Amino acid sequence: MTEANPLEEEKKSLNFIEAIVEKDLAEGKNSRKIQTRFPPEPNGYLHIGHAKAICMDFGIAQKYNGVCNLRFDDTNPSKEDVEYVDSIKEDIQWLGFQWGNEYYASDYFQQLWDFAIALIKNDKAYIDEQSSEKIAEQKGTPTQAGTESPFRNRPVSESLELFNKMNSGEIAEGSMVLRAKIDMASSNMHFRDPIIYRVIHHPHHKTGTSWKAYPMYDFAHGESDYFEGVTHSICTLEFVVHRPLYDWFIDELKKLHPEDGEYRPRQYEFNRLSLTYTVMSKRKLLQLVKEGYVNGWDDPRMPTLCGYRRRGYTPESIRNFINRIGYTKYDGIIDVALLEHSIREDLNYKAKRVSAVLNPVKLIITNYPENQTEMMEAVNNPEDENMGSHEIIFSRELLIEREDFMEDAPKKFFRMTPGQEVRLKNAYIVKCTGCKKNEKGIVEEIYAEYDPMTRSGMPESNRKVKGTLHWLSEKYSYPAEVRLYDRLFLVENPNEDKEKDFKELLNPDSLQILTNCRVEAELLSAKPYDNFQFQRLGYFNVDPDSKDGNLIFNRTVSLKDTWTKIKDKD
């Protein structure tokens, strides 16, 4: 056992959370137990940002022989729905993770209620009957201390009685809340008597109408961690300011549970994922779906996990991406190119290449016999011989990509142009002899002559030509309905007003899309799949029998920061 190398390698790549976990383990904290949780609120679909949290929460558990449970933070029934519960579970599994137990914060409503009662009895919580405006006003500002509520020192018995009423249905929403009695002058706004219970009459997706008073996040999250035995409660940076309150409640809880000894959950925070050109706010994504700007949460333009899935992203590529970007406390913006690199890398290795012509123009091989056909062999994946090959029918009248032809070509144009030889992939070398244009000057047919000695595999076929084009036989190809997606999500311009950009996006008259980016397409319907191949490098990452096929064209056009206004997109 002299190889200390792998271990050292691992040590080097530790992120700061892992370093903390290892330290805790070394110090014997929480009896050397590791337990995490992934705590989504079921109020939307998971997006790529959640993937980062998932990889962290589940990753830590995996790496240190702990457990990671799934816990739905369902303390606000007015926003939540079972539809979201189901999609969240599906997406986590698709990403490649499996939770230990499935919990709900609502499982703890009774325990939380009892805890709240205990706080009231200890004079650490009280019922406030002021309006939300009044309470906000008394809260002060970050630089100005708050003032105490006139209800702050009401008798315990009164609070107890009103708290029960809050849950009985006789109290209207908004007319009464339970507040923790902490410190209205604290420099931490969250300590200024935070609201811990409010009244909501909307039925809960799990508990129905049995509760009317619901705990707030701050009063439910740490407590749920505690009830479950979570040791490392990992979340994003915006919760840093909540941590003192998290600890305050845990302290109170521990006073009631001396039997729990040294155990306590601790919160750690890492930087949230933001991606260039990508809208990540749940609120905005919800708006895009609800108002019909996209076809649903899994619209391929959405940055949701199901959107990426439908677009052809693999779970491996997303995990690799997350691995690459790391976890720190620095709030940066990741270049989406890194994500795209991850999917290209993965697909290059595993995707089967097939043929398709998107924007066809007819190519006639004038010296090829009228009714002759030949079967040409096409390798499925040049990166992997084991993937085999398939056949494509060659004939006199072909289709090629319109942009692969230029009548007057510049020097660096290596594709079809009069007088220049190009190879038709898997077939012959041909030389363009001219074209026919209509009265508007649009090219209708292109003519070329083939060299019979240059069929793939023949000795002459080794002749060097600069360009290789993909093609289909006009007669032996099938139409497919393909919808193109340019990158839709703009935003990202650190100095600009993102909110304004978003409004622009929603305005159909000035729908901004980024041009010059890789074209991505969704195959809506396709007959036999071998007849599709893509521009230059076509990636086809889909079960051929699946109706929900996805295509990714790897055009590798460089991403430019140029915006173009396009109307009537879609």
Added chain:
RNA sequence: UGACCCAUGGUGUAGUGGUAGCACAUCUGAUUUUGGUUCAGCCAGCCUAGGUUCGAGUCCUGGUGGGUCAACCA
């Protein structure tokens, strides 16, 4: 005129107080029956000023810059 968090090439991320690495992006060249892939290479970095130290990206202090916090959201 608050509290808390943060600062390493264009972007992101490593660096027990001891030669600043890696990935992506860009650009150049080679290979290539996908303008893909692969390979080689270029460009480019420790916010600032002090202090501690033989030695500071790392520790301390002060600046500067950025972020978070004032929902009956999570």
